Amino acid sequence: SQQGEEDPQALSIQEGENATMNCSYKTSINNLQWYRQNSGRGLVHLILIRSNEREKHSGRLRVTLDTSKKSSSLLITASRAADTASYFCATDPVDTDKLIFGTGTRLQVFP
């Protein structure tokens, strides 16, 4: 079964608005990562947050991690049309040696 489940599956917003995507997982993790995928392309790493961190920022991205709820959120502030893509969370469970990817959130930003 999927370790990471993103919510919502799809999100449509206007440029300038904020976009929030959530990820829930099932087991204890070492870290959680967020990736972006433009249509028909490979994934690009955005940010990594370790299990002992609660919040991390990178430019317009803000990631939070709540290990007690086994959930993470990715916030993109002041969105742009170029942010249109699919976003995936990937967890690194403590009992395995591989990343587990979720099914992704498709974000559409309208100009």
Add this chain to the structure above:
Amino acid sequence: DVKVTQSSRYLVKRTGEKVFLECVQDMDHENMFWYRQDPGLGLRLIYFSYDVKMKEKGDIPEGYSVSREKKERFSLILESASTNQTSMYLCASSTGQSLEQFFGPGTRLTVL
């Protein structure tokens, strides 16, 4: 910048053919991975390798094999392609087992 390249962006093969998907990375990464991506299923790990000539099965290895003769190259082999192997195949590499992975552009394989 890390560069991961895949031999083909699009590939069309017939059922029963032997298919080779090649992946090359130029940053001396120890770890390499092959995933397939299908709508609604996300990325699923087929095989991975932590060193030359070493391979480990992922979650869905059936119908696939891999080869890693050189550190920079990781090949995925479909011994006898079937229509249910029509998918997007993504290769990735990393320096650590659970750190950032760098992905290639993907190969969209269609098996007729």
